[in-house]
Amino acid sequence: MSNEDSFFEKVYKVVREIPAGRVTSYGAIANYLGMPRSARVVGWAMNNAHGDMSIPAHRVVNRNGLLTGKHHFEGSKLMAQLLMSEGIPVKENEIQDFFNFFWDPNIELNKPM
DNA sequence: TCAGTGACTGACC
DNA sequence: GGGTCAGCCACTG
Numbered sequence: 647m648s649n650e651d652s653f654f655e656k657v658y659k660v661v662r663e664i665p666a667g668r669v670t671s672y673g674a675i676a677n678y679l680g681m682p683r684s685a686r687v688v689g690w691a692m693n694n695a696h697g698d699m700s701i702p703a704h705r706v707v708n709r710n711g712l713l714t715g716k717h718h719f720e721g722s723k724l725m726a727q728l729l730m731s732e733g734i735p736v737k738e739n740e741i742q743d744f745f746n747f748f749w750d751p752n753i754e755l756n757k758p759m
Numbered sequence: 760t761c762a763g764t765g766a767c768t769g770a771c772c
Numbered sequence: 773g774g775g776t777c778a779g780c781c782a783c784t785g
Contacts, residue, residue, distance in 0.1 A: 653782075672767055676781095682768085683780045689766035690782060696766095708767060715766030 653679065657691040658698070660751050664705045667733045668749035669741060671709050678751040693718065704728040711744025 660675050672685040672692075681687065688706075692715060695701040704725040708714045716725035716739055726736040735742035 673769095676767085681781070684782085685767040685780085686765060687767090687781045687783095690764095692766055694783085703766080706766080709769095713766090718766060 653681075653687065654691045654694055657688050658695055658701050660755070661692075661695070661701050661703065661706060663751065663755065664702055664749055666702075667747070669705045669707055669711070669729070669734060669744065669747050670749045670751065671707060671711075673709055674748075674750050674752065675706070678755065689715065702728075705732075705749075707741060707744070711741035711748075713739040713741070 656679050657675055660678060661670075664670055672688040673682060676682055676685040676688045679688075692701075692703045692706060695703055696718065703715065704713075704719070706715070713725050713729075713736065716722055719725045721727075726739065729736045729741065734747050741747065
């Protein structure tokens with residue numbers, strides 16, 4: 647049974663909120679969910695979301711801006727292609743100016759206004 | 760039920 | 773400054 651309150655669902659919801667042309671990290675999502683030490687679980691959720699095309703998992707990368715999960719995509723280059731298609735410079739599985747494109751749910755979803 | 764694994768992160772050497 | 777170790781939570785076997 648999939649409860650919307652499930653940790654996974656929360657992760658999916660946040661990932662879906664990621665605007666095109668922006669990226670975030672597993673730790674940022676985990677931190678937003680109140681589990682900054684469970685970044686691995688977030689990645690695990692992505693693994694479970696593998697079959698859900700509604701979830702832009704390609705916008706989720708590790709703390710170093712490295713496309714660690716690209717190997718899980720059908721095409722190893724698909725993840726980079728999607729990111730570059732959104733205007734995000736990716737080279738050698740690594741996002742250039744990652745910090746510049748970084749989208750933090752803790753800030754964006756809690757923006758005072 | 761217990762143990763192992765995983766798309767991570769931070770700290771230590 | 774770079775590599776290694778341990779911790780964390782959830783799911784599968």
